[in-house]
Amino acid sequence: xxxxxxxxxxxxxxxxxxxxxxxxxxxxxxxxxxxxxxxxxxxxxxxxxxxxxxxxxxxxxxxxxxxxxxxxxxxxxxxxxxxxxxxxxxxxxxxxxxxxxxxxxxxxxxxxxxxxxxxxxxxxxxxxxxxxxxxxxxxxxxxxxxxxxxxxxxxxxxxxxxxxxxxxxxxxxxxxxxxxxxxxxxxxxxxxxxxxxxxxxxxxxxxxxxxxxxxx
Numbered sequence: 001x002x003x004x005x006x007x008x009x010x011x012x013x014x015x016x017x018x019x020x021x022x023x024x025x026x027x028x029x030x031x032x033x034x035x036x037x038x039x040x041x042x043x044x045x046x047x048x049x050x051x052x053x054x055x056x057x058x059x060x061x062x063x064x065x066x067x068x069x070x071x072x073x074x075x076x077x078x079x080x081x082x083x084x085x086x087x088x089x090x091x092x093x094x095x096x097x098x099x100x101x102x103x104x105x106x107x108x109x110x111x112x113x114x115x116x117x118x119x120x121x122x123x124x125x126x127x128x129x130x131x132x133x134x135x136x137x138x139x140x141x142x143x144x145x146x147x148x149x150x151x152x153x154x155x156x157x158x159x160x161x162x163x164x165x166x167x168x169x170x171x172x173x174x175x176x177x178x179x180x181x182x183x184x185x186x187x188x189x190x191x192x193x194x195x196x197x198x199x200x201x202x203x204x205x206x207x208x209x210x211x212x213x214x215x216x
Contacts, residue, residue: 001052006062007117009070010080015114017064020051024058025128025214028121029207031064033086033132033173035071035079039190039199040133046204058215062125068114077102083112087171089119091180094171105171122177129214130177130185131207135194141165141187143178149210150186156206159189 006017031044044065051063066072070080078084083106087098090109098104106112110119129146138159140150150161165187169175178185190203 006064008113010113011070013069015067015069017062018048020055020061022058024060026125027059027061027129027214028127029063029131030067031133032066032068032072034077035068036075036077037135039135039194041066041072042196042199043133043203046200057211078104079112079114085112085114086173088112088115089171089173089176091171091175127183130183132173132187134187134189135192136189138191139189143174144184146184146186148213152210152213153206157202
């Protein structure tokens with residue numbers, strides 16, 4: 001395992017990535033894109049624990065458990081500037097208009113340090129899968145060619161697979177990567193409020209099993 005600084009927060013804090021290299025395709029797992037969705041952070045931290053114990057996959061995997069570190073610290077959806085990082089990416093449909101203050105997209109597309117670092121990584125690494133761990137109503141939102149991974153997750157969790165999240169999401173990661181750049185992206189919406197024990201016993205094993213689909 002190698003640790004690195006993936007990017008910096010709006011206030012200059014380092015966002016740590018954990019890299020596991022085993023001569024295979026690149027995979028990115030993000031937790032904490034929204035700081036108040038702690039379920040995804042729990043899943044990501046437990047994945048880190050599992051990977052540190054054993055990493056048998058023929059993959060190169062980058063894990064960022066707390067992408068929106070300031071949001072995790074403040075327990076807010078947005079970062080330290082109040083920006084929703086999942087509405088701030090420079091998609092074709094990016095809009096400066098927020099549905100509510102909670103979804104504030106920032107003063108300009110990709111205005112935030114966190115996303116600037118993410119874009120640099122994407123340009124360099126071009127992952128075959130981006131798995132973004134969130135929490136909301138249970139759903140596996142697929143953008144791009146990641147259905148096989150979603151099917152394994154669905155088998156283990158009973159979650160439905162859907163190409164639509166059900167409401168407009170301008171500036172979101174799934175659109176930017178999965179639809180506009182052919183970088184398959186799966187937004188994994190864990191049930192909001194689910195106990196940590198169930199996240200660890202149900203969702204972490206599901207993710208571990210699903211990664212086998214990607215091995216070269």
